[in-house]
Amino acid sequence: MIYQTMNELMEKAREAEGKTFGEIDNFNRLDNKKSKGGLGQVVEESFFEYAVNSDARPDFDNLGVELKVTPFRKNTNGTLSAKERLVLNIINYMEEVNTEFKTSSFWTKNQKLLLMFYQWVPEVDRKDYQIFKSVLYTFPEADLEIVKQDWDLIIRKIKEGKAHELSEGDTIYLGAASKGSNKTSVRDQPFSRIKAMQRAFSLKQSYMTALVRKYIKNEDLIQFANASELKQKSFKELLEYKFKPFIGMTDKKIADIHGITYNPKSKSFVAIVISALLGIKGTKLGQIEEFSKANIQFKTVRLEPNGKPKESMSFENIDFYQWTSEEWEESYLRERFYDTKFLFVVFQYTETKKENPNRELVFKGIKFWNMPEETVENEIKELWEEVNRLINKNELEIEYVMRGKKLVESNNFPKISFNGVTHIRPKGADGQDKVALPNGNKITKQCYWLNNTYVADIVKDLI
DNA sequence: GCATGATCATGC
C-alpha cells in the first residue's frame, strides 16, 4: 500500500489511536515473546501493510517519512515520561564522515518522523499496550540547530579517529547510543585501527519526554535560545555568553539588576536568578525547554575563599532495595550519571564566615559538565559495589554510640576518604527518620554525595 | 581543619 500524500498517511496513522497492538496484529507476531522490534514491525506489516526492511531510505520513501513506534510511561507522581531514547539509524563510521549534514544518513532518513506513542505499563502483556497518539514530527528550527551541532560533534570525533571514544554525554539532543548485544558488537572506523562500538543516532530520553508531554499532555516549555542565536554560537557557548556579563557581581547585585527580591535563603532564589540571566522572568527551571530536553540539572556551588566548597554535594536518598536488586549495567545510579548534564552555577565567598558572618557571595561563572564515563565506571561503580557487598554479605554494621551527650548512629558505608569522588552519609529529618534495609533492619535515611574536593576540582578553572 | 553524623528550611 502506497500513501500518496501526507494527509492520506496521517489520516491512516490516526486510525491507530486508541487501538492495542493485539488488535492490530494480523500475523500473531506478538505471540512470540522475544522479537524485540516486535511492536514496530506489527505496525509496519499489519497496519500500514508494507514489508519490514532495514533500508537507508525512510519507511515511506515517496513522502520521506520514517515510522517510529515509541513508548511512554506514567510516573508515580502522575507525570508522563518517555520510557527510552528513540533509536534511529546505525552510524556507519566509514560512510557518515563523507557527508554533509544535509546529505547525511541521519538527515536523509529521519528528517520527518511519524511518531506513534504507546503507553507502556509494567506487568502488562505487550499485546495490550495501547497507541495514544500519531504525530508527524519535524524538528523545530532551534532544535534543529542543536541537532546539527550534535551531529557535527559526532562526525568531528570520528574524523579525529576517536569513534571508539564516542559517548552519549558528548551531545545535547542527538546522541550516539551504543547499539548491539554486547561489547563485542564493534565495527571499523576510518581514521583509526581501533574497532569502535556499534552506535546509532538517537534522540535522548529527556528529549523524547518533552515530546511525550507536548503531544499527549499539551504541555509546552519555554525556550531561552532561538535559532538565529544558535546559528552564531554552539549551545554551550551561548549558555556561557548569557552568564558572562554577571561574572564578578555579588548575588545581591544580580538580583537587584533583575528586580528579584534578595532572598538567598530561599531554595528557589538561585533558580530564579538563573532564569532571569537566561532572559526568562519568574519561571521555574523545570520549564526551560533546553534544560528539560537535554536533562540538564543545575547545582549551586558555593566556594570558600580557598576555592573549596565547605560542604560536599548531596544527591537523592538511597533506595537500598533498588540498589541491591539491579545489575550495574542497568542500575539507577549508572544511568543517573550517564544521562544527566550538570550546570554548576559557581559562587565564591570573599571572606571566611569567621571573618565576616555577613560576607558577600560573588558569581564566578558556570560550568557545563557531565561526569566522565571513566569516573562512572570506576569510582561510582566502586561505591555501588561496596554498598551491595555490605548489604548482600550482611557485613553492614550499624552502631549506636555516645558522642558527648548525644547518642549517634554510625555505620561502615564508604566515607569521604573512600575513593576521592563519592561517599555516603545520612540525610534524614532527624534520628527517627529511617528507612528499611533489605534484611529488615532500619537505618537513618542515607544519600550519596560527591566529595567537596572533587567538586572543587571540576570548577577550579573558574577561580 | 576535617570527617562524620545530625538536622533545618523550603516547596511540592
Place this chain on the structure above:
DNA sequence: GCATGATCATGC
C-alpha cells in the same frame, strides 16, 4: 508528609 538542598555541631 516527604524529598531535596543546605548547613550545623561535635570530636579528633
